[in-house]
Amino acid sequence: MANSDAALLEKIESLKKRRNAIFLVHNYQLGEVQDIADFTGDSLELSQKAAKTNADVIVFCGVQFMAETASILCPDKIVLLPDMHAGCPMADMITAERLREKKKEHPRAKVVCYVNSSAEVKAESDVCCTSANAVRIVEKLTGTEEIIFVPDQYLGNYVSSQTGREMILWPGYCPSHVRIQPQDITRLKAEYPQAKVVVHPECRPEVTALANAVLSTGGMIRFARETDAEEIIIGTEIGILHRLRKENPGKKFIPASEQAICPTMKLITLENVLWSLENMVHQVKIPEIIRLRAKAAVDKMLEG
Ligand code: SF4
Numbered sequence: 677m678a679n680s681d682a683a684l685l686e687k688i689e690s691l692k693k694r695r696n697a698i699f700l701v702h703n704y705q706l707g708e709v710q711d712i713a714d715f716t717g718d719s720l721e722l723s724q725k726a727a728k729t730n731a732d733v734i735v736f737c738g739v740q741f742m743a744e745t746a747s748i749l750c751p752d753k754i755v756l757l758p759d760m761h762a763g764c765p766m767a768d769m770i771t772a773e774r775l776r777e778k779k780k781e782h783p784r785a786k787v788v789c790y791v792n793s794s795a796e797v798k799a800e801s802d803v804c805c806t807s808a809n810a811v812r813i814v815e816k817l818t819g820t821e822e823i824i825f826v827p828d829q830y831l832g833n834y835v836s837s838q839t840g841r842e843m844i845l846w847p848g849y850c851p852s853h854v855r856i857q858p859q860d861i862t863r864l865k866a867e868y869p870q871a872k873v874v875v876h877p878e879c880r881p882e883v884t885a886l887a888n889a890v891l892s893t894g895g896m897i898r899f900a901r902e903t904d905a906e907e908i909i910i911g912t913e914i915g916i917l918h919r920l921r922k923e924n925p926g927k928k929f930i931p932a933s934e935q936a937i938c939p940t941m942k943l944i945t946l947e948n949v950l951w952s953l954e955n956m957v958h959q960v961k962i963p964e965i966i967r968l969r970a971k972a973a974v975d976k977m978l979e980g
Contacts, residue, residue, distance in 0.1 A: 684946055688712060691953045697756075698731035699949070700746070702738035703893040704915035704941040709737050709949065716919060718894035719745070719791045720806040726750055727978065735952060736960070737944045739764045743960040744795045748970050755960045758952035759943040764792050766878075769848035770827040772796035778824055782844060785822035788814060789973060792850075793827055795962045799969035804977040807831055807877050808892035811838045813977060830854075834877040834884055853878035855935040856911050861886040864930055868907045871930065874899055875911030883911060883932075900924050913938045 689712075692699065700722050701713035710716050715725045719742060726734055726746035733754045736743035741764050743757040775797055779787065789801035790810070798804055805813040814835050817823060823841060825832035827848030836843050856879050865873065865886070874896050875887040884890045891899055893916050900908060900920050910917060911932035920929045952958070962970065 681946075684950060685712065688946065688950050688953070691950065692735075695733045695953055695956075696731055697733035697735050697953060698725075698729050699735050699737060700725055700742075702742060702915075702941065703897070703919060704913040704938055705737050705944055706915065706942055707918035708946055709944055710915075710918055712946070712949070713737070718806065718808060718892045720808045720892070721894050722746075723749060723791070723806075723974070724978065729753070733953075733956075735949060737949065738762070739767075739938075739940055740960070741767045741792055741794060744962060745791060745974060747960050747962050748795060748798070748967050748974055751962075751964075751967060754956065756952045756956065757958050757960050758945075758948040760958040762940045762943045764940065766827055766848050766850045767792045767794055767797075770797055770846055772800050775800045775824075775826060778826075778844070778846075782822050782824060784820065785824045785844065786817055786820045787824045787826065788817065788843075789826050790828050790831055791974075791977075795966050795970045797826065798973050799966045801826070801973045802976070804973045806892060806977070808894055809977065810835045810877070814839050814841055814843070817841075828878055830880060830884075831877045833881055834890060837881075850878040850938075852913050852936050852938040853911075854880060856880070856883050856933045858882040858886055860933045861909065861911065864909050864932065868909065868930060870905070871907035871909050872899075872903060872905040873909045873911065873932075875932065876913075879911055887911065896920070897923070900927065900929070912936065913941065915941060 698714045701716045727749045739762045747755040787801040823843040825843040826846035829845045832845040873887045874889045907928045
């Protein structure tokens with residue numbers, strides 16, 4: 677490690693102690709950011725961690741909606757997002773206003789909202805879900821014929837195929853996951869015939885159809901630990917490879933596509949984590965009137 681890197685890490689560590697901060701880091705973050713994490717995980721694991729922390733400051737190394745979820749759950753804590761431009765293009769594909777219009781068209785429908793959405797959209801929803809629990813959440817929704825699922829059409833489509841429930845799907849998608857093509861998987865399966873294929877449910881159905889397992893990133897971490905397979909083809913954002921390789925040095929992880937990169941996830945760097953803690957910016961805070969309604973949808977998910 678270069679001296680400048682060591683000095684930077686030392687500054688971050690000492691400021692973190694002084695501020696009584698915790699670093700929550702998503703599995704898609706840059707490797708060096710994952711390495712300073714108190715906890716690395718998927719959206720569900722990170723929200724559970726945020727809900728329980730005793731820290732005064734949560735530095736969220738992820739994207740806007742994740743920091744918002746932490747703030748929804750912990751209104752008394754300071755939640756920092758080190759780069760205010762770290763948004764999620766999929767979350768931006770729906771607004772609260774457009775969702776209200778859709779609800780008017782289907783007044784009896786329940787709204788299931790993927791956690792990759794703004795606090796305002798969550799506030800218009802009945803229950804949230806993540807890719808780890810979406811199937812279970814929809815299975816538990818009884819007493820309603822109609823379900824509106826927002827904003828990811830591919831996760832919604834996957835949940836529909838697993839639960840047998842037809843849903844009204846919002847036409848959103850993740851620009852990083854749709855870059856993974858079925859031909860990427862077939863080519864890699866021919867090259868690594870012994871490999872197992874795991875993909876994220878944000879992938880297109882033609883891709884999930886070719887997988888041995890369809891899992892959230894947290895599910896992929898567990899799968900990699902437990903499988904006897906020595907070669908695993910990974911169909912999700914390539915940031916996860918850092919953790920998979922670190923935790924499983926004896927196994928080979930092959931990205932389904934090198935193109936599956938989320939540019940906004942990569943905006944968080946060690947430098948802006950330090951800057952964020954020094955200046956206590958950018959603070960993510962949700963207006964109370966929205967927060968309480970969004971929290972009801974998030975709580976309903978966490979109860980399940
Ligand atoms: S990987 Fe896709 S869904 Fe996740 S933050 Fe990036 S754009 Fe959003």
